[in-house]
Amino acid sequence: MAVAICSRAALLGTWRKAFPEGRICAALPATSGKDEGGGLLWLHAERRDAAGVGEWVADALRRIPHARIVVMSDAPEQVAALHALNQGARGYCHAQAAPDLLRQIGVVVGNGGMWIGPELMQRVLGSVNALLDSRGAPSGDSLSALTPRERAVAMEVSKGATNKEVARRLGITERTVKAHLAATFEKLGVRDRLELVIRVRESATRLARSVA
Amino acid sequence: MAVAICSRAALLGTWRKAFPEGRICAALPATSGKDEGGGLLWLHAERRDAAGVGEWVADALRRIPHARIVVMSDAPEQVAALHALNQGARGYCHAQAAPDLLRQIGVVVGNGGMWIGPELMQRVLGSVNALLDSRGAPSGDSLSALTPRERAVAMEVSKGATNKEVARRLGITERTVKAHLAATFEKLGVRDRLELVIRVRESATRLARSVA
DNA sequence: CCGACTATTGGACTGGTGGACAGGGTCGCC
DNA sequence: GGCGACCCTGTCCACCAGTCCAATAGTCGG
CATH class of the missing domain: 3.40.50.2300 (Response regulator)
Structure with a gap:
C-alpha cells in the first residue's frame, strides 16, 4: 500500500x-x-x-x-x-x-x-506557550516593573487611547495620565507612547522570531 | 512497564x-x-x-x-x-x-x-503558519491597499520612528512623510500613527486569539 | 493625448505630547 | 514620628503630529 x-x-x-x-x-x-x-x-x-x-x-x-x-x-x-x-x-x-x-x-x-x-514539536509548543504566558500578563518582563496604576495607563495607551481618553476611562485628570506615562517611559527606557506600544506588543511578535 | x-x-x-x-x-x-x-x-x-x-x-x-x-x-x-x-x-x-x-x-x-x-496539531500549525504568512508581508490585508511608498513609511513608523526620522531614512521631506501618512490613515481607517502600529502588529496577536 | 494615480513639497493652523518645576494626600515600615 | 512608595493635580512651554489648501511632475492605461 x-x-x-x-x-x-x-x-x-x-x-x-x-x-x-x-x-x-x-x-x-x-x-x-x-x-x-x-x-x-x-x-x-x-x-x-x-x-x-x-x-x-x-x-x-x-x-x-x-x-x-x-x-x-x-x-x-x-x-x-x-x-x-x-x-x-x-x-x-x-x-x-x-x-x-x-x-x-x-x-x-x-x-x-x-x-x-x-x-520541531518542542520548538513550536515552546513558542506558543511563551506567547500564552506573555499574553496572560501582556508585559511579563515589560510591565511587571510598573505600579498598578502605571500599568493600567499603559494598557489603555496600548489600545490606542489618547491621554484625554485614558483620563476619562480611568476617572483621573489628563495631567495625572501624563505623570504615570512619564514614569512608565522612564522605567521602560522608551522615549514615547509609540515605543511603549511596540514594547508591550512585541511579546506576541517574539513567536515569529523564535519559530522561523 | x-x-x-x-x-x-x-x-x-x-x-x-x-x-x-x-x-x-x-x-x-x-x-x-x-x-x-x-x-x-x-x-x-x-x-x-x-x-x-x-x-x-x-x-x-x-x-x-x-x-x-x-x-x-x-x-x-x-x-x-x-x-x-x-x-x-x-x-x-x-x-x-x-x-x-x-x-x-x-x-x-x-x-x-x-x-x-x-x-490540536492542526490548530497550532495553522496558527503558526498564519503568523508566518502575515509576517512575510506584515500587512497581508492591512498594508496591501497602500502604495509602495506609503507602505515604506508605514513600516518605519511601525518601528517607532518619528516623522523626521522617517524622512531622513527615506531621503524625503518631513512634509512628504506627513502626506503619505495622511493617505495611509485614510485608507486604513485609523486616526493616528498609534492605531496604525496597532493595526500593523495585530496580525501577530491574532495567533494568541486563535490558539487560546 | 488626456485622465487617474502616485510621489513630492510648501505654508499655515490646531491639538496632542512630553518635559520641567512644584506641589498635596495616603499608606506601610523602621 | 520620619521616610519612602504611590497616587493625584497644577502651570508653562517647546515640540511633534495631523489636517486643509495648493502646486509640480512622472507614469500608465484607455
Missing part, C-alpha cells in the same frame, strides 16, 4: 527496508486515478526548498485528495516542515531515519495521526 | 484493556526510586484544570526525571494540552480512547516520539 516518490530509488535505502513491499516512483501519478483514500504517500523532498516542498504537497493532495502524505528530507528544516504540514502533509521526518522509525511513522499516519519530530 | 496514575482504577477501563499487564496507582510514587528511564507514565487529569495539569506533569518529572509522560483527560482541552506538553509531557489524549489507539500512542512515546491529537 505504501508508495514513495523519489527521482532515484537509491536515495531511499532505509525506506526500502522499512517497506519491502512498497513501490518507489519517479514522479507523482499524472492521473488522479482510482488510487483512493487511506494510502500512504511518502514524498522525498530532495533539493526542494521550504516553499517548494509546500507546493509539492499541495499539488499531490490536489491529485490524490485523501492521501496521507509524509515528507522525507535528507536535511530536515523546521521552516520546510511547517510549510509541508500547513499544506496538508501528515508527517515530516528524516529521509535516512531507521526503518523501525519509518514503520512507526507509517502506523501513526496511516491511522489518522500526525508525526512531527520532537525538536 | 506501563504505569497509570488515577484515583479510581474504574476510570481507566480502556487503558486496562490496552495494557493488561500495566499497573494503576492512586498517586505518584513518593520516592524518586529506581523506577528509571524509558518507563511510560500515564497521568489521568481527572478534574484538574489546565494549569493544574501542567504542574502535575512538572512534579512528576521532578520525581522521575526520565519518565515518558502521557496525559489522559476525560474532557480534552487544547489549553490543558499546551500546558502539559510545555511542562514536558510527551503526549496528550482522550482517557477513553480505543485500546488500539492507546497502544499506538504507547509505542510512539516509548520510542522517543511525541503524540498530539490531529485537531
Whole structure:
C-alpha cells in the first residue's frame, strides 16, 4: 500500500527496508486515478526548498485528495516542515531515519495521526506557550516593573487611547495620565507612547522570531 | 512497564484493556526510586484544570526525571494540552480512547516520539503558519491597499520612528512623510500613527486569539 | 493625448505630547 | 514620628503630529 516518490530509488535505502513491499516512483501519478483514500504517500523532498516542498504537497493532495502524505528530507528544516504540514502533509521526518522509525511513522499516519519530530514539536509548543504566558500578563518582563496604576495607563495607551481618553476611562485628570506615562517611559527606557506600544506588543511578535 | 496514575482504577477501563499487564496507582510514587528511564507514565487529569495539569506533569518529572509522560483527560482541552506538553509531557489524549489507539500512542512515546491529537496539531500549525504568512508581508490585508511608498513609511513608523526620522531614512521631506501618512490613515481607517502600529502588529496577536 | 494615480513639497493652523518645576494626600515600615 | 512608595493635580512651554489648501511632475492605461 505504501508508495514513495523519489527521482532515484537509491536515495531511499532505509525506506526500502522499512517497506519491502512498497513501490518507489519517479514522479507523482499524472492521473488522479482510482488510487483512493487511506494510502500512504511518502514524498522525498530532495533539493526542494521550504516553499517548494509546500507546493509539492499541495499539488499531490490536489491529485490524490485523501492521501496521507509524509515528507522525507535528507536535511530536515523546521521552516520546510511547517510549510509541508500547513499544506496538508501528515508527517515530516528524516529521509535516512531507521526503518523501525519509518514503520512507526507509517502506523501513526496511516491511522489518522500526525508525526512531527520532537525538536520541531518542542520548538513550536515552546513558542506558543511563551506567547500564552506573555499574553496572560501582556508585559511579563515589560510591565511587571510598573505600579498598578502605571500599568493600567499603559494598557489603555496600548489600545490606542489618547491621554484625554485614558483620563476619562480611568476617572483621573489628563495631567495625572501624563505623570504615570512619564514614569512608565522612564522605567521602560522608551522615549514615547509609540515605543511603549511596540514594547508591550512585541511579546506576541517574539513567536515569529523564535519559530522561523 | 506501563504505569497509570488515577484515583479510581474504574476510570481507566480502556487503558486496562490496552495494557493488561500495566499497573494503576492512586498517586505518584513518593520516592524518586529506581523506577528509571524509558518507563511510560500515564497521568489521568481527572478534574484538574489546565494549569493544574501542567504542574502535575512538572512534579512528576521532578520525581522521575526520565519518565515518558502521557496525559489522559476525560474532557480534552487544547489549553490543558499546551500546558502539559510545555511542562514536558510527551503526549496528550482522550482517557477513553480505543485500546488500539492507546497502544499506538504507547509505542510512539516509548520510542522517543511525541503524540498530539490531529485537531490540536492542526490548530497550532495553522496558527503558526498564519503568523508566518502575515509576517512575510506584515500587512497581508492591512498594508496591501497602500502604495509602495506609503507602505515604506508605514513600516518605519511601525518601528517607532518619528516623522523626521522617517524622512531622513527615506531621503524625503518631513512634509512628504506627513502626506503619505495622511493617505495611509485614510485608507486604513485609523486616526493616528498609534492605531496604525496597532493595526500593523495585530496580525501577530491574532495567533494568541486563535490558539487560546 | 488626456485622465487617474502616485510621489513630492510648501505654508499655515490646531491639538496632542512630553518635559520641567512644584506641589498635596495616603499608606506601610523602621 | 520620619521616610519612602504611590497616587493625584497644577502651570508653562517647546515640540511633534495631523489636517486643509495648493502646486509640480512622472507614469500608465484607455
